[in-house]
Amino acid sequence: MNQTYEALDVAFNGAKKWLSGLEDRSVSATATLESLREKIHGELPDRGMDSTAVVERLIDVSKGGLHGSASGRFFAWVIGGATPSALAADWLTSTWDQNAALYACGPAVSVIEETAGEWIKDLLHLPEECSFAFTTGCQLAHFTCLASARAAVLKAKRWNINEDGLVGSPAIRVLTSEHRHGSVDRAVRYLGLGNKSLRAIPTDSEGRIEISNFEAVLSESDQPTIVVLNAADLNIGAFDAFDELIPIAKQHGAWVHIDGAFGLFARVSEKLRHHTKGIELADSWATDGHKWLNVPFDCGIAIIRDRQAHREAMTISASYIAAESQARDQIDWNPEWSRRARGVPVYAALQELGREGVAAMIERCVQHCHEIVLGIGKLPNTKILWEPQLNQGLIRFFDASPNATETDHNRRTDEVIAEINKEGTAFFSSTTWRGLRAMRVSVVNWRTSANDVHRTVESVRKVLR
Numbered sequence: 245m246n247q248t249y250e251a252l253d254v255a256f257n258g259a260k261k262w263l264s265g266l267e268d269r270s271v272s273a274t275a276t277l278e279s280l281r282e283k284i285h286g287e288l289p290d291r292g293m294d295s296t297a298v299v300e301r302l303i304d305v306s307k308g309g310l311h312g313s314a315s316g317r318f319f320a321w322v323i324g325g326a327t328p329s330a331l332a333a334d335w336l337t338s339t340w341d342q343n344a345a346l347y348a349c350g351p352a353v354s355v356i357e358e359t360a361g362e363w364i365k366d367l368l369h370l371p372e373e374c375s376f377a378f379t380t381g382c383q384l385a386h387f388t389c390l391a392s393a394r395a396a397v398l399k400a401k402r403w404n405i406n407e408d409g410l411v412g413s414p415a416i417r418v419l420t421s422e423h424r425h426g427s428v429d430r431a432v433r434y435l436g437l438g439n440k441s442l443r444a445i446p447t448d449s450e451g452r453i454e455i456s457n458f459e460a461v462l463s464e465s466d467q468p469t470i471v472v473l474n475a476a477d478l479n480i481g482a483f484d485a486f487d488e489l490i491p492i493a494k495q496h497g498a499w500v501h502i503d504g505a506f507g508l509f510a511r512v513s514e515k516l517r518h519h520t521k522g523i524e525l526a527d528s529w530a531t532d533g534h535k536w537l538n539v540p541f542d543c544g545i546a547i548i549r550d551r552q553a554h555r556e557a558m559t560i561s562a563s564y565i566a567a568e569s570q571a572r573d574q575i576d577w578n579p580e581w582s583r584r585a586r587g588v589p590v591y592a593a594l595q596e597l598g599r600e601g602v603a604a605m606i607e608r609c610v611q612h613c614h615e616i617v618l619g620i621g622k623l624p625n626t627k628i629l630w631e632p633q634l635n636q637g638l639i640r641f642f643d644a645s646p647n648a649t650e651t652d653h654n655r656r657t658d659e660v661i662a663e664i665n666k667e668g669t670a671f672f673s674s675t676t677w678r679g680l681r682a683m684r685v686s687v688v689n690w691r692t693s694a695n696d697v698h699r700t701v702e703s704v705r706k707v708l709r
């Protein structure tokens with residue numbers, strides 16, 4: 245045991261050093277691919293080495309190659325941090341090393357996950373009767389939800405997917421937004437439906453699916469249909485008009501699934517809940533713990549109204565029609581077999597923050613996103629392409645030379661983002677929105693403070709100067 249304690253001590257001290265350096269270190273990784281490979285590659289050793297030396301070496305070879313995504317000034321992609329208890333709970337989850345597939349393999353973690361799932365539904369104001377699963381991320385949450393959807397829409401056409409497979413089945417169509425996340429396409433591919441089953445519906449100036457278009461497309465055929473709507477798209481945080489679209493989809497017998505990777509958490513705040521009006525009418529919802537709930541990677545959450553369809557799609561039980569067992573076996577709800585109890589950090593974060601704390605964190609992020617976008621937008625040769633409604637905003641940088649074209653502004657935008665990241669105070673990612681390059685500002689970290697906002701805007705000012 246001493247060896248284990250010593251290795252854990254080295255990891256603990258390394259973690260403390262890493263966390264305490266977040267304020268001053270570059271938020272962006274600084275090492276090059278070549279330098280990382282030089283340090284990390286090497287021959288597979290014939291003989292092992294001391295466990296503490298392994299951990300020390302791991303810390304050493306990673307130096308300069310880690311982004312400060314746990315910092316309050318990391319605004320790239322949509323990447324949350326980890327609350328103190330969620331991080332600690334994650335360490336315990338590894339230490340306990342339970343196989344959270346079956347209650348029998350990990351009784352306490354099964355009950356913790358069952359509680360965390362109930363709390364999440366409560367927090368998000370979703371129907372109590374829904375089933376859920378803690379997956380690796382929103383990608384697999386989509387897969388889990390859409391596998392259930394596939395089974396249900398085929399069952400309505402008297403086709404049993406579990407017994408008969410897809411060959412010869414009625415063709416399913418998937419109607420979705422032109423601004424969907426790529427994980428929807430991948431889930432559709434994983435499920436054997438093929439890219440051609442996807443139909444992208446145009447959106448209005450607010451990034452919401454056009455209702456008249458939606459209705460027209462739905463009426464084109466009585467094929468089994470799955471509709472995927474956005475609860476905050478990646479670029480501008482656009483919410484589809486759930487209260488109008490879902491009843492129309494239901495009239496046509498469609499299953500409605502929501503991509504709420506981060507936007508579903510708007511439901512936690514009374515001030516922001518209006519964005520999600522009618523979302524509770526859907527059949528399934530996919531979201532993430534590792535984004536706005538601030539639990540460590542990885543954690544996605546699938547929530548499904550038709551628990552029988554969910555269980556039939558996922559369970560290993562040959563008699564999958566049988567009644568649910570008394571204790572919760574995650575294997576009945578998850579695509580994985582052996583698995584980590586990733587609901588444990590969720591349970592911890594929800595206890596640490598409480599309903600009010602989650603709401604406060606969400607509202608703080610939204611406010612800070614506004615402040616950053618408006619602050620940068622006031623600097624010379626910048627334009628706010630999208631003022632945040634939620635926690636996502638877009639900024640473009642202009643080439644000030646006379647006769648500069650959109651191509652020049654695109655290049656300038658990419659150059660400025662690279663310079664900001666190199667400067668190291670803050671880190672942003674880029675995107676193409678309506679054909680224009682832009683810097684995306686995404687605020688989802690519990691740590692982001694007014695001081696981080698100030699430091700970020702000042703660093704951009706310095707770079708532009």
Ligand SMILES: Cc1ncc(COP(=O)(O)O)c(C=O)c1O
Binds near residue numbers: 380383477
């Ligand atoms: C809107 C949206 N949907 C789905 C995903 C995929 O989530 P994950 O990476 O957790 O699988 C993302 C990730 O950024 C996202 O922003």
